[in-house]
Amino acid sequence: MTLDTLKPGESGTIISVGGNGALRRHLLDMGLTPKTKIHVRKVAPMGDPIELFLRSYVLTLRKEDAANIVVEKESSK
Amino acid sequence: MNEILLALAGNQNSGKTTLFNCLTGSNQHVGNFPGVTVEKKEGRVLHHKDMTLVDLPGIYSLSPYTSEEVVTRDFLLEEHPRAIINIVDATNIERNLYLTLQLMELEIPMVIALNMMDEVRASGNTIHVDALQKQLGVPVVPISAGKNEGIHDLVDAVENVVQNDLRPKHFDFCTGEVHRAIHAIGHIIEDHAHHAGYPVRFAATKLVEGDEPTQQALGIHENDLHLIDHLVQDMEQALGTDREAALADMRYQYIETLCAQCVVKRGESREQLRSEKIDRVLTHKFFGIPIFIGVMFLVFFLTFEVLGAPLQSLLEAGIAALSTQTERLLTSLEVTPWLSSLILDGVFAGVGSVLSFLPIIVILFFFLSLLEDSGYMARVAFVMDKLLRKIGLSGRSFVPMLIGFGCSVPAIMSARTLSSERDRKMTILLTPFMSCSAKLPIYGMITAAFFPHHGGLVMISLYLLGILVAILSGLLLKNTVFRGNPVPFVMELPAYRLPAAKSVLLHMWEKAKDFLKKAFTIIFLASIVIWFAQSFNWNLQMVQNSGESILASIGSFISPIFTPLGFNDWRASTALITGFTAKESVVSTLSILTGAGTDAQLSLALSSIFTPLSSLSFLTFTILYMPCVAAFAAAKRELGSWRRALAGAAYQTAAAYIAALAVFQIGRFFF
Known part of the structure; x- marks a missing residue:
């Protein structure tokens, strides 16, 4: 599944980062590399972008960009 | 004395500006990096007059995609700073060290300033600075820029690496396949790298990444390029x-191991936990937007009503008093009339009216x-992003646009905080379409004369028209001039922090200085030019009746241009020209040229110039055409070139013409 389909409160592990060019490179640079644990905190009031927590910091990105990131959902405890 | 050039580099939100201060x-001296509108701040280090520190833009990586990253690379590779101070946010060390690893590859003497150590300690966490220093082979100095702690030690460490030319020792953080590729390529390009002045390791890594600027800078032969491609392909396979992905992954893996040790x-840090709680309210699903509207309302209310207005009238009164005193002095000295008119009607009236905006700008x-440094501005971008995305901008542009409703000058100046050059240029171009408060008297004048019972409706339509034109322009620009790659909206939401008083004050001072400089250069000149055109005829004789002036004749000359818009009248076109000094001047010029003494007389006189329909097309033109000289000067400053600023003004005027034409020609079918 892709990152944009995770619901607020859910967590996952990054499998791969797709897309190309500046966006992909930027995502990698920001630490969205394979095996990174990522938590979806919330969705903006208008339904987009989303707020993520990873590597001890908060990152926001748009759903269309998050759709490039394949994740494995962490089974809910 | 030997000049020592130092560079300050680090992530956004790492406290870089605070440390620089x-x-x-x-x-400090603020300028632009050559060729781009990326701000370049430099200053001399306190008590070390021989050290000049350049504040590089806040970046996360040395990739070749944004102008900020390119500027940083170019500066570090070409200006050869004697040392880099790399500021690292200790509460967010993993992501911050990612840039550090790339900086180290440049083999420039370096010191890591490990910032926000007070927060790390207060949260019960520990960083073993000695171990970190040993592993990286770079001096690490724990500091807390917000509390001014550790700054002395930092400067000492910098002095030490500069004097002894201590370059980073270990930068071989690679393993396995990546290691093999980097070293193999390093051997191939060694000579090229030396020749181009590139550090070998940096060049090799960049080539593995497929970095085009490096490929070009090194000028590698076709054969070698094939060889490199093969090596990279082998590695990828x-x-x-x-x-x-391979290199990003390698760096982060190294960092994870390092941090584990x-x-x-x-x-999580206390600040992080606290921020999460604050965000539960400030970016709440239902309350987030109303809170934002409330905050902006409060800012506007305090700026324009409570604090700004009284200070503005005070300053106006001061300028008027000074003007009266000067007039007395000039009369007693029996100065020739043209000179006293130049000083009083030209300089005092022109510069004075613009100068009275200073309090508003400083307060705003x-x-x-406060909003930016506390971290709230990033939340505004988060909340409003969806709205601006359709016109090719991001949520970051929302605040400058909003300020445009108050005054275009601070709005354009505030666009500087946008992290992408493309967004910045586009925002600067679109902001003047937001109807500024100086245009209100014009609306008042026209509605009083033609639509006394529908003033509110006309007013709201005008504001909406401005927004509509901005949206259409955004769509147009997105698909033409600014087609390229928009910088992706991948933004950090920094933890909320109390803004440092020093940073806030310096920021205010900087903006005030900027504005004053404009007032006494470009605005000063423009005032004199307009004064001259208004007071003299073509025989260079002073005129009593401004209807005979150069300005009026230019107004008559261009007025046929406005025939399709429905107002071919020299007084209207002359008023539009003087509107360039300040938008309110449209009103004063019209009342002078019509000889109207009271508002009622003005209303009557206006009905001889306009029909109700052509008054609407005049209003349409007025709200959209090129902004006043102060806003133009701000745009020129932020865009970094006359050409771009003039192109922007030309575009705005063309848009105004087309919109007014549409209003008049379509309106004719109905009236």
Whole structure:
């Protein structure tokens, strides 16, 4: 599944980062590399972008960009 | 004395500006990097007059995609700073060290300023600085820029690496396949790299990443390029991933191992936990937007009503008093009439009217830097992003646009905080379409004369028209001039922090200085030019009746242009010209040229110039055409070139013409 389909409160592990060019490179640079644990905190009031927590910091990105990131959902405890 | 050039580099939100202020105090110089509108701040290090520190843009990586990253690379590779101070946010050490690893490859003497150590300690976490220093082979100095702690030690460490030319020792953080590729390529390009002045390791890594600027700078032969491609392909195959991901992954893996050894973390920092709580309210699903509207309303109310207006009238009164005194002095000295008119009607009236906006601008920037430095501005971008995305901008542009409703000058100046050059240019171009408060008297004048019972409706339509034109322009620009790659909206939401008083004050001072400089250069000149045109005829004789002036004849000359818009009248076109000094001047010029003494007389006179329909097309033109000289000067400053600023003004005027034409020609079918 892709990152944009995770619901607020859910967590996952990054499998791969797709897309190309500046966006992909930027995502990698920001630490969205394979095996990174990522938590979806919330969705903006208008339904987009989303707020993520990873590597001890908060990152926001748009759903269309998050759709490039394949994740494995962490089974809910 | 030998000049020592130092560079300050680090992530956004790492406290870089605060550290820069700590190190240099108020003796800073702001400019632009050559060719781009990326701000370049430099200053002399306190008590070390021989050290010049350049504040590089806040970046996360040395990739070749944004102008900020390119500027940083170019500066570090071409200006050869004697040392880099790399500021690292200790509460967010993993992501911050990613840039550090790339900086180290440049083999420039370097010191890591490990910032926000007070927060790390207060949260019960520990970073083993010695171990970190040993592993990286670079001096690490724990500091807390916000509290001014550790700054002395930092400067000492910098002096030490500069004097002894201590370059980073270990930068071989690679393993396995990546290691093999980097070293193999390093051997191939060694000579080229030396020749181009590139550090070998940096060049090799960049080539593995597929970095085009490096490929070009090194000028590698076709054969070698093939060889390199082969090596990279082998690496990609062996790892089962592509070159960019392979290197990012390698760096982060190294950092994770390093942090496992050097960082003892019990939990998230207090600031992080507190921010999460604050965000539960401020970016709440239902309350987030109303709170934002409330905050902006409060800022506007305090700026324009409570604090700004009285200060503005005070300043106006001061300028008027000074003008009266000067007039007395000039009369007593029996100065020739033209000179006293130049000083009083030209300089005092022109510069004075613009200068009276200074309090508003300073106060507005006080609030804006509070919002920016506290971390709230990033939340505004988060909340409003969806709205601006359709016109090719991001949520970051929302605040400058909003300020445009108050005054275009601070709005354009505040666009500087946008992190992408493309967004910045586009925002600067679109902001003047937001109807500024100086245009209100014009609306008042026209509605009083033609639509006394529908003033509110006309007013709201005008504001909406401005927004509509901005949206259409955004769509147009997105698909033409600014087609390229928009910088992706991948933004950090920094933890909320109390803004440092020093940073806020410096910011205000900087903006005030900027504005004053404009007032006494470009605005000063424009005032004199307009004064001259208004007071003299073509025989260079002073005129009593401004209807005979150069300006009026230019107005008559261009007025046929406005025939399709429905107002071919020299007084209207002359008023539009004087509107360039300040938009309110449209009103005063019209009343002077019609000889109207009272508002009622003005209304009557206007009905001889306009029909109700042509008054609407006149209003349409007025709200959209090129902004006043102060806003133009701000745009020129932020865009970094006359050409771009003039192109912007030409575009705005063309848009105004087309919109007014549409209003008049379509309106004719109905009236």
